[in-house]
Amino acid sequence: MTGKTLFEKVWERNTVTEEAPDRPAILHVGLHLVHEVTSPQAFTVLKERGLKVRRPDLTLATIDHSVPTLPPGPDGELPYATEAAKHQVETLRQNCREHGIELLDLDDPRRGIVHMVGPELGRTHPGRVVVCGDSHTSTHGAFGALAFGIGTTEVGHVLATQCLFQRKPKTYRVHFEGQLTDGVTAKDMALAVIARLGMDGGTGYVLEYTGEAVEALSMEGRMTLCNLSIEAGARAGMVAPDETTFAYLKGRPGAPDDLDAAVRSWSELRSDPDATYDASVTLDASAITPMGTYGVSPHEAAGLGGSVPEGTASDVALGYMGVHEGQELSSIKVDRVFVGSCTNGRIEDLRLAASILRGRRVDEKVRMLVVPGSEAVKREAETEGLDAVFREAGAEWREPGCSMCIAMNGDRGEPGELVVSTSNRNFRGRQGEGVRTVLASPATAAASAVTGHLTDPRTLGAEA
Amino acid sequence: MIEAFTKLTSKTIVLPQTNIDTDQIIPARFLTTTDRDGLGDFAFRDWRFDQHGNKMAHPLNARDPEAVKVIVAGDNFGCGSSREHAPWALTALGFRAVISSSFGDIFRSNALKNGLLPVQVDPVTLRLLMECDGHEVTIYLEEEELRFGNHVVPFLTEPFSRKCLLEGRDTLGVLLGAVADIEAFEADQGAF
Ligand code: SF4
Numbered sequence: 048m049t050g051k052t053l054f055e056k057v058w059e060r061n062t063v064t065e066e067a068p069d070r071p072a073i074l075h076v077g078l079h080l081v082h083e084v085t086s087p088q089a090f091t092v093l094k095e096r097g098l099k100v101r102r103p104d105l106t107l108a109t110i111d112h113s114v115p116t117l118p119p120g121p122d123g124e125l126p127y128a129t130e131a132a133k134h135q136v137e138t139l140r141q142n143c144r145e146h147g148i149e150l151l152d153l154d155d156p157r158r159g160i161v162h163m164v165g166p167e168l169g170r171t172h173p174g175r176v177v178v179c180g181d182s183h184t185s186t187h188g189a190f191g192a193l194a195f196g197i198g199t200t201e202v203g204h205v206l207a208t209q210c211l212f213q214r215k216p217k218t219y220r221v222h223f224e225g226q227l228t229d230g231v232t233a234k235d236m237a238l239a240v241i242a243r244l245g246m247d248g249g250t251g252y253v254l255e256y257t258g259e260a261v262e263a264l265s266m267e268g269r270m271t272l273c274n275l276s277i278e279a280g281a282r283a284g285m286v287a288p289d290e291t292t293f294a295y296l297k298g299r300p301g302a303p304d305d306l307d308a309a310v311r312s313w314s315e316l317r318s319d320p321d322a323t324y325d326a327s328v329t330l331d332a333s334a335i336t337p338m339g340t341y342g343v344s345p346h347e348a349a350g351l352g353g354s355v356p357e358g359t360a361s362d363v364a365l366g367y368m369g370v371h372e373g374q375e376l377s378s379i380k381v382d383r384v385f386v387g388s389c390t391n392g393r394i395e396d397l398r399l400a401a402s403i404l405r406g407r408r409v410d411e412k413v414r415m416l417v418v419p420g421s422e423a424v425k426r427e428a429e430t431e432g433l434d435a436v437f438r439e440a441g442a443e444w445r446e447p448g449c450s451m452c453i454a455m456n457g458d459r460g461e462p463g464e465l466v467v468s469t470s471n472r473n474f475r476g477r478q479g480e481g482v483r484t485v486l487a488s489p490a491t492a493a494a495s496a497v498t499g500h501l502t503d504p505r506t507l508g509a510e511a
Numbered sequence: 512m513i514e515a516f517t518k519l520t521s522k523t524i525v526l527p528q529t530n531i532d533t534d535q536i537i538p539a540r541f542l543t544t545t546d547r548d549g550l551g552d553f554a555f556r557d558w559r560f561d562q563h564g565n566k567m568a569h570p571l572n573a574r575d576p577e578a579v580k581v582i583v584a585g586d587n588f589g590c591g592s593s594r595e596h597a598p599w600a601l602t603a604l605g606f607r608a609v610i611s612s613s614f615g616d617i618f619r620s621n622a623l624k625n626g627l628l629p630v631q632v633d634p635v636t637l638r639l640l641m642e643c644d645g646h647e648v649t650i651y652l653e654e655e656e657l658r659f660g661n662h663v664v665p666f667l668t669e670p671f672s673r674k675c676l677l678e679g680r681d682t683l684g685v686l687l688g689a690v691a692d693i694e695a696f697e698a699d700q701g702a703f
Binding site for chain 2: 060063064068069070071073075084085087088091092096098112113128129131132134135138172174180181182184196197198199200201203204207208209210211212214246247250251280282303305308309312313344361363453454455462472474475476477480481
């Protein structure tokens with residue numbers, strides 16, 4: 048008998064009924080995260096059918112996508128971008144009340160982006176299935192959970208039954224040899240993976256990240272890495288839980304009461320030495336340098352010391368971005384910088400950006416927005432004085448939310464502007480109509496804000 | 512309930528770009544709705560309308576929705592976000608099928624649940640289809656066959672989704688039928 052992969056072990060633990068040729072498996076969901084954008088139509092289906100939420104105790108709701116990041120105005124009203132956005136938030140409140148679902152509302156000190164709050168509250172556990180109507184649910188795979196995004200119909204399925212139909216995906220091992228060098232981050236690792244696999248190289252697979260460089264990452268870094276798995280088309284990304292994971296969970300309100308017993312059970316969640324994967328790739332971690340994208344898909348990424356490679360992005364993509372093959376990435380001019388999102392809106396990310404900005408100024412032609420991913424991150428950053436660093440450098444410091452990652456709440460660029468963004472998608476129009484996006488790490492974003500052009504943060508002394 | 516899909520004869524519209532992501536299919540700023548219906552105006556919004564809301568010259572605007580219900584698109588159609596608003600917007604615009612050489616995972620799953628059939632063909636067939644923009648194709652779901660000109664091309668659909676589509680049945684009912692199994696699983700599940 049051959050060994051099992053981490054994914055297979057987690058899959059087995061949560062399978063209610065096995066898959067058959069004419070019927071997918073039924074998987075049980077251990078944590079269902081809900082937000083305002085992808086849930087209203089699912090609650091409507093429940094209502095139409097007279098169904099209740101089956102396990103409110105395994106469901107957690109938050110408000111993040113369409114919420115303003117500016118504080119309430121003089122009238123005490125939040126400056127919603129549209130009435131529709133406000134109505135959507137109100138609808139979520141009503142649905143949560145009706146079904147007894149815990150909602151982290153706007154005045155809740157635990158609120159934040161949906162993929163921030165699960166881990167922060169200790170609700171994301173190794174070995175469980177975590178789903179949410181949001182593709183970056185893959186973030187939670189950092190804990191050795193099987194975590195993936197679902198559509199709104201499936202949100203309804205999980206609300207009504209705590210389960211969903213799933214075909215078993217294939218497994219893909221992404222192995223890193225060696226260690227990262229100074230100034231290179233998990234975001235750079237992730238962009239290197241996507242550049243290697245291509246935009247759909249991971250389609251149909253669950254990625255498992257392994258190797259020294261992965262083990263050396265903090266939970267924050269692992270979350271960044273897993274978050275971006277979907278950008279290579281993968282269903283999910285996973286990292287085997289270890290001491291770093293257990294230490295992170297310890298003392299968090301949602302962690303199991305008997306943590307020692309939980310850790311004994313979770314310690315079994317690692318791929319056996321003789322486990323086989325359907326595909327695998329090895330990357331040299333020590334060769335990765337700070338990365339940036341030059342096209343309109345996250346896989347169109349290259350090291351910042353290089354130039355736009357030939358024959359990788361379409362003319363349409365390069366035309367949209369206003370770059371050409373052979374152009375040095377460092378020559379790309381920057382109008383705006385966004386630090387935030389569930390990819391890079393955690394405390395480590397803000398510390399990193401602040402370490403570059405301390406004692407420096409954002410270039411006068413650049414507007415920089417820093418948006419903490421959650422209330423907890425905001426509090427921590429303010430305790431450490433990071434907000435003051437950002438403000439003194441000339442950046443704006445905002446309230447938590449998705450903000451310019453998806454530009455639904457009014458935070459967006461103007462047509463033609465180029466934004467260096469720590470988020471996860473550089474699709475055309477993602478940050479506003481006609482806006483051009485370069486994805487990069489918080490260090491690169493901060494360095495680029497200072498110089499006004501895309502900049503390798505190591506040239507400004509980044510070390511993290 | 513979803514609209515059953517058995518056989519569809521329709522002309523095609525070719526969108527040759529690869530990696531058409533869900534932000535192209537429906538930009539995020541239209542996701543503040545709490546409804547499923549009425550999203551047709553927002554489908555491919557930034558391809559069809561300029562920044563002032565005026566229609567631009569685009570084949571999607573010139574198309575006859577009664578006659579053209581099938582999109583032929585470049586590889587990796589529907590990559591990106593999990594928004595089910597993407598198939599909602601496409602069906603609201605009158606589309607019933609998308610033919611491509613591959614699809615984003617979540618988009619495929621969402622499309623199947625909304626009576627929008629993703630038809631995955633090999634790259635050679637896709638190239639042939641791209642060369643005959645506006646031609647007629649017939650899709651037989653029971654037989655899993657795509658016919659155009661004198662070509663007969665097989666395609667595969669996940670069997671359970673196919674059955675549900677053929678019968679116009681949604682999957683929630685089936686899942687609700689498994690509640691006894693789910694309860695047994697939960698009673699048995701370890702604490703961690
Ligand atoms: S920050 Fe961006 S990717 Fe993350 S949940 Fe919000 S919109 Fe989605």
